[in-house]
Amino acid sequence: MASRYAEVYAGWQADPEGFWAEAAKAIDWISPPTRIFDADQGVYGRWFVDGICNTCFNAVDRHVAGGRADQPAVIYDSPITGRKRSWTYAELKDEVVALAAVLREQGVEQGDRVIVYMPMVPEALFAMLACARLGAVHSVVFGGFAARELATRIDDARPKLIVSASCGLEPGRVVAYKPLLDGAIDMAAHKVEACVILQRPEHPCDLIPGRDVDMGEAVAVAKKAGKTVECVALAATDPLYVLYTSGTTGQPKGVVRDNGGHMVALKWTMKNEFGIEPGEVFWAASDVGWVVGHSYIVYAPLLHGATTIVFEGKPVGTPDAGTFWRVIAEHGVSALFTAPTAFRAIKGQDPKGEFVRKYDLSRFRTLFLAGERADPETIKWAEAQLGVPVIDHWWQTETGYPISQNPVGLGQLPVKYGSPAVPMPGYDVRVLDDAGHEVPRGTLGNVVIKLPLPPGCLPTLWNADERFRSAYLNEFPGYYKTADAGYIDDDNYLFIMARTDDIINVAGHRLSTGAMEEVVAEHPDVAECAVVGMHDGMKGQIPLGFVVLNAGVAREQADIEKEVIALVRDKIGPVAAFKSVVTVKRLPKTRSGKILRGTMQKIADRETWSMPATIDDPAILDEIGSALQGKGIGG
Template identity: 40%
Template sequence: MTDRIPTPPSVLSRLRYDPQADIDRARHDPDGFWLDEARSYEWTREPTTGLTWNRPEHGWFADGETNITLNALDRHARGEARTRAALIWLSETEEPQVLTYGMLHERVQRAAAGLRALGVGVGDRVVIYMPLTPEGCIAMLACARIGAVHSVVYAGLGVSALRDRITDAGARVVVTADVGHRRGKLVDLYAIAAEAVADLPQVEHLVLWERIKTFSREHDVRTVAWESLFTHGRAPAVPVPAEHPLFVLYTSGSTGKPKGVVHAHGGYMVGVAYHLKALFDVHPGDIFLCTSDIGWVVGHSYIVYGPLVAGATVLFREGAPDFPDPGVLWRTIERYGVDVLFTAPTALRLFMKLGEEVLKPYDLSSLRVIACAGEPLNPEAWRWAQEHVGGGLGEEAHGIVIDNWWQTELGAPTLGTHPRWPARPGYAGRPLAGVEADVVDEAGNSLPDGTQGQLVIRRPFPSMLRGLHGNPEKYASLWNANPAGYLSGDLAVRDEHGYFSILGRADDVLSVAGHRIGSADVEDALVSHPAVAEAAVIGIPDELKGESIVAHVILRAGHEDSPGLCASITEHVRRELGPIAAPGAVHVVPSLPKTRSGKIMRRLLRAQALGQDPGDLTTLEG
């Protein structure tokens, strides 16, 4: 067993929040705990009830009334935070734009009034197909302000994916831009949006933000200029019930069409802001850098709503973390004195592949927390990041790398390793305040520590989804497929200290000679080889074993493909996990197929190996 690694005292002295009292109270009085958290925010009618639950339906603060923008904007703009930076945005070429809380409040009020002038009202759906810019954030907040329900579609998905989401959401208005920037190239977003709505009479208006004004084209007759939204005065925040939908965000599983996850104003607000403080240790005035996109749940929770509700300053940039050069992320951290970084394991593995020389020119000592989520964070990547981003594990350490696990459906961190807790690399951590997680069998029985099983959430918490848009049967199945509670779809194992390791999706489990092996276990073993930067494994049919493991690996700089190296990698896995987990084949590849949010699409590798139809590829990274 890997020993737990304590947080260096030099880092502990920099942390501001200890959540243990919260965890203890939430265990004994979850309703009271969450109600107290809720009452620290602004309500037009303060709630008196916590959880209402008639499985599978549940809600939080149901008798309360608010609007998330009252807490994300108005309460800050009225006070001393008015001149504090709310958003710091960098273009792909590192040109900055800063919006204070006062400035952002003003722009959101005007954009909201413009949407209202287009006929958008409470409960109407608006699809937002925008690049990662302040305007995208403003569009989201403007919808929320008037009680409309936004659905952000990542500005990289194609025509059919966008059309399907507009249709499913029943959107009357689509907001887009002329172009996005990606690795020095322009992406014609308007052409995609115009084609997507061309045969959709339900769409009444296509709002266009023109960034460069050099494209000569014929506009869809429904096109409205973004600037025209700002000519209708200011819209006040519309009070809505706490359970009023805030947004629908579509997420793709391994099979089937994307499902529209619904989150609500009240519980989502309380949950995402709480974990920014309690897990990520972000407080008013801190600089919080998030490398996600508003097209994904992390961008919703920790670029837009969480930091703004908490009164922090969020820093984000358009473009890849290694473009225009591999030093841009680290240069940004040094330039702005970033306190907390939230990124993905994929990004850390990218820089591990490039080598620590990329980081050495930059002063990263402002960082006290480096949070990681999205894919399992393998031990090798954790150790590399702790050494080269966090400053090591001795007195010279300035920051700590923490893992956490959640989903689009859960809205906010659910399992995590708090910066004050010892880390166990390869384990996401323990249940956070108010979370009742368990590892169970298919009958809902709790499994002993060290036994692999299904990861479930036994009791709702505030930031969880309230439904799947237009699909109540599918939503009910999330709660009813396992008697123990909400079925995450992930496999996990728990150790004797209560730490959970996420082994991968249930459909990513390998079955070799009757043994169930999590794909994440094999991938962790592969990337612990000194030549391997990133890996993905699949199972292919084998007459003798049932399945044979095939590994696809990306090599670190300085290593070259050879039969001897592949044999060394296979033998390394054999030593780490035993003969049953040794790959039957190792393929060195230049890249792995991933979704836009950085998750490896193993089903595409499997389909390619078997000559099958790969299915829905709308979320495949271009």
């Protein structure tokens, strides 16, 4: 169909308040907002300031009352344990109400904070929704975070209670959560009053009398007693959650999300941006500990009346590179949203796509990629294997939903490889030089968003308005700084090339490591790659490439490395000074799939570095160090 994007975006530009007032009609309000935007509230203004609502009601109760009681709401699929189960919207409501009753009995009230420190199990969703029902502010901390990382979040959020589990499961190992939780509570200055613990059969834990509550037992008692908990009436501007993202100073930043704007924005994206109808199955293969999990595992699909999947597994190794296709075929998934890293891992294990053809993917319609730059070669591979549109899109923890994408719900636009496409309604994206002046089309610069940010974006940081200003608003007055570098072309397509930290200066030339990675990824034997800037006494910085080869490649590594260098020299030119490539077994990544380029750069430059809290497998950094030493680099 012809795209309605230009018409819809122009409509938002002409009347932003009218646009969001219309979108707000898709939400059930206790008291609908009459003041859509107030520029005098908060740091840069607040949305729907006089609206009264409840997020849990919109995600659960209204679907039960509105004809979706028997439709599956949540499907749990764990290839690690072999367990699968689904909950209808009516069953989801029963679980959420019972758990809310348990939390209320432990003293949790409106405005209290609750930390959720859980693996990828449905109870994590139930806990988030139970908090939303009570008006408590949840703060999900990625399960398995080290005790010190958890302690810093306890001290910042000051929770009344923590919901956790006895363990998390990784391929081939069990991660005991309780010792990490107890260690964090001991370490934190703020003392938590109670913990509600899910006992998992793979590794039950001892509970501390007087503090720890067995979730399964307490929920069963609440159900048997028929306890009810009504949804608390909240201001649209009341916080729904705080999600911590890493800060440059080491102190995590608590991104705040409100209730009203968050619901309006996420509900709008499901149909218009992702092309999903109520009742369809939407799968975000992420984790509830990250913003993708909050927005597109929990809230957006349920607000929309869709079915969401909670997947406890990995794209490869649980048991093979066909896991994603099995889940899509088995559960009738319409759209998958995952990180490009996942597809690079699948492509590396199954470069010919042999697993894809083992499954019936006839109901699968769209693949969405975000979290890392989606290099063109990965997108082309996915298109060729799956035969569906592959949509790169770009957003941040701070925004909560896409800033830029190809809006399939409005009608797909032409694809430009390397671009997440165009800005979405709500986002006036500009590119500025370091002095704050707009640069010509096609010129690399600082990607910023003209204020105000749209509904659903962070209004501030938790108890840190001044830090919010200094981190995001002060450098470019009147704009939100994304800290990403890129350019906008003549068709208004946005190209995000790197974090601004990843723009390297080679003998006075500002070069994008992302552009180099695109070229390296074109080599047919390369499964994954990363390029970082390494210190050079003559040129300031020079690029250093890391490559992971496809499974089954039998050629000499040195020959492949020479070909990669020649490829970059041919496509980008001698100005790139691209002369060093190191073949490694795997790249270090966070648990959400982002490559830890900064740490790799420090190892190459022999700088002091600390173990990243979010790293998936610390042993990989030793492998990187050894590979560099083999080339006479780093130490």
